[in-house]
Amino acid sequence: MKIKIASVLLLQLFLISCSSTISTVKKEYTLHNSKDLKSDWTINSKEWILKKDTLTGNGSLSPWGVLVSKKELPENYEIDLKVNMTGESLFEIMLNLDKGKYIRTYLYQIDQNIVIGDGVYDKKDDSYGKRGGKTLFKKPMELENNKWYSVKIKVQNKQLFFSIDNKTSLECSLEKSSLNQKGKLGFITNGEVKITGLKIKSL
Structure with missing residues (x-):
């Protein structure tokens, strides 16, 4: 009986490790240490580092600091994190990155908006038009440097919900907006940004 239970547990661990998604049912x-960062994410160590429980990204107007997961997001998921734009004006969460297209969910300090957009990403090209993309939905929000914001993203039944501090939120239909319904997760910054408490949960 003990052997059977042990076999089942080992099989579950094997299936989780071989899963093609960053989070399983x-x-x-959660991102615990530098080992997780290296094994689960495609990184440039000059742009992204993890110390204790804080992920720090550094970018510029060209190149942006980009971090992309190696595994896909589940079909339905929830992402929670806290973010602090300690330098410059942009922090972007790339959703469902697939074949050079992704959903842009970001905080933009210059325009004082949170935004959902339709993005393109060419990892070999930082030039204008090869990264970023058009705005689809936006809502005004006062955004500052050196201030922590709680971010929640939920994708369920092809509906996207994006909120900051449980106060300002945007929603849209992935189908109606012709947005990617599968793909990887990524982060972009054009300055310095700090992230803590990253959690990705299957729904």
Whole structure:
């Protein structure tokens, strides 16, 4: 009986490790240490580092600091994190990155908006038109440097919900807006940004 239970547990661990998604059913993904960062994400160590529980990204107007997961997001998921734009004006969460297209969910300090947009990403080209993209939905929000914001993103039944501090939010239909319904997760900054408490949960 003990052997059978042990076999089942080992099989579950094997399936989780071989899963093509960054989070599996009934499992919450969190970023614990530098080993996780190297194994789960495609990184440039000059742009992104993890110390203790804080992920720090550094970018510029060209190149942006970009971090992309190696595995896909689940079909339905929830992402929670806290972010602090300690330098410059842009922090972007790339959703469902696939074949050079992704959903832009970001905080933009210059325009004082949170935004949902339709993005393109060419990892080999930082030039204008090869990264970023058009705005689809936006809502005014006062955004500052050196201030922590709680970010929640939920994708369920092809509906996207994006909120900051449980106060300012945007929603849209992935189908109606012709946005990607599958793909990887990424982060972009044009300055310095700090992220803590990253959790990715299957729904």
